[in-house]
Amino acid sequence: MTAASSTKRDYSLVGESTRRAIETGLASAEWYHTDVPRKTMKELMQRSDGPAIRDTIIWVVAILGSAAGTVWFWGTWWVVPFLFVYGVLYGSSSDSRWHECGHGTAFRTRWMNDVVYHIASFMLMRNPVQWRWSHARHHTDTIIVGRDAEIAVMRPPDLLKAALAFTGILDFRYSLPTLVRQAFGTLSDDEKSYIPQMEQHKAVIAARWHMVVYAATIAVAIALGSWIPLVLIGLPRLYGTWHMVLTGLLQHIGLADNVTDHRLNTRTVYMNPVSRFIYWNMNYHVEHHMFPMVPYHALPKLHELIKHDLPVANPSMWHAYREVWPVLLRQLKYEDFYLKRELPPTAKPYRGEFHDLDITAAAAE
Amino acid sequence: MADWVEACAVDDVDGEDVIRFDHGGRSFAIYRSPDDQFFATDGFCTHEQAHLADGLVMDDIIECPKHNGRFNYKTGQAKGAPVCVNLRTFPVKVEAGKVMIDIG
DSSP states (O other), X not given: OOOOOOOOOOOSTTSHXXXXXXXXXXXXXXXXXXXXXXXXXXXXXXXXXXXXXXXXXXXXXXXXXHHHHHHHTTTSTTHHHHHHHHHHHHHTHHHHHHHHHHHTOSOSSHHHHHHHHHHHHHHTTOOHHXXXXXXXXXXXXXXXXXXXXXXXXXXXXXXXXXHHHTTTHXXXXXXXXXXXXXHTTOOOHHHHHXXXXXXXXXXXXXXXXXHHHHHHHHHHHHHHTOSHHHHHTTTHHHHTOHHHHHHHGGGTTXXXXXXXXXXXXXXXXXXXXXXXXXXXXXXXXXXXXXXXXXXXXXXXXXXXXXXXXXXXXXXXXXXXXXXXHHHHHHHHHXXXXXXXXXXXXTSOOOOHHHHOOTTSOEEEO | OOXXXXXXXXXXXXTTEEEEEEETTEEEXXXXXXXXXXXXXXXXXXXXXXXXXXXXXXXXXXXXXXXXXXXXXXXXXXXXXXXXXXXXXXXXXXXXXXXXXXXX
């Protein structure tokens, strides 16, 4: 670890950090990529409808089955396991479907990606237009402060907020009012900074459609005198989010910011098969960021191919959280502190010009 | 006015693939469609600075390697977010096993 003077980060997308990122060339920069022969990469990038159709059928059947169980056992304790499954499928697995279909890599057929993308966006209370653009920015400027709109844990870390994220309360409190605001035609300055003007009206229309469905759900709940419609549509965003947070937080938490090498700011974690199904292999996150064209079902193969050039993957979620916890505690006091992950001897070393910036000056190895 | 330049040999481009061609400070992408026709566009995506030669050709579509934006490489038409601006295309002809593009 190296001592350094603390730099206050401004996470708005139109502030001091934004100006600094643009001036220093961090914005829209050239990123490090592991060398992969074109022929091999072309094979890995190939699209196929088969795996995603199979997984989507399983996903839809599981959602409908657990919803049916919830309705059937409503009012008894037997409803709990069905709600548990339904909540995770609705509130967590929708995130990876949103993500993969947003990239357009899950299915070969474009309309299939679009249909699942819009359904998953609704389940997550995410404006599909806004989030398509925010995610493009996330890939251009991954964890670049002042540029990346999707930094989950900012520095110094708010640990209470991070803990509450598992309940979905904070996200719900943010997402729903955001959609309402957008439905009334108002986009924030941050949103305008990454949604091109010609697309902004589409974001308003999308928010209005989401509002229509929620209004209809509330109307049905009132008409039936039942909570069930709300428990099945909308509220899973509260009680089913925990798995999305559990896996998603690990993508970048505690690692470097303001660098242009995904090996420094992104984490790959080995996970159990159930979590990998829910997460659609996004645990191979360094690989995904380096090569976003590779579909989720080819990521394990890509991982095997390039792991010689990446930090050793965390063997489990537990291991990753144990590793990052002391880093977060340290960041409470020194926000420049981060976990610098060691590369294997077979890897190309981190290049100074990619990450030796004064903003990131303290590291634990 | 036409300005034909030799971009590559026919065999330099695999079927349903793309290669990069730089000339006179400009960069182009040369495509070979699944039915063995050749096409050429500007090399860089109109969204951000990513070269399309690193992307994926699927039928008539080139997908950008950075944000998966899609263009029809035959017409240059942008197929939706995150690409909103069409790609410039260039006339192509094949002569004596060479792919020629008109960069004029």
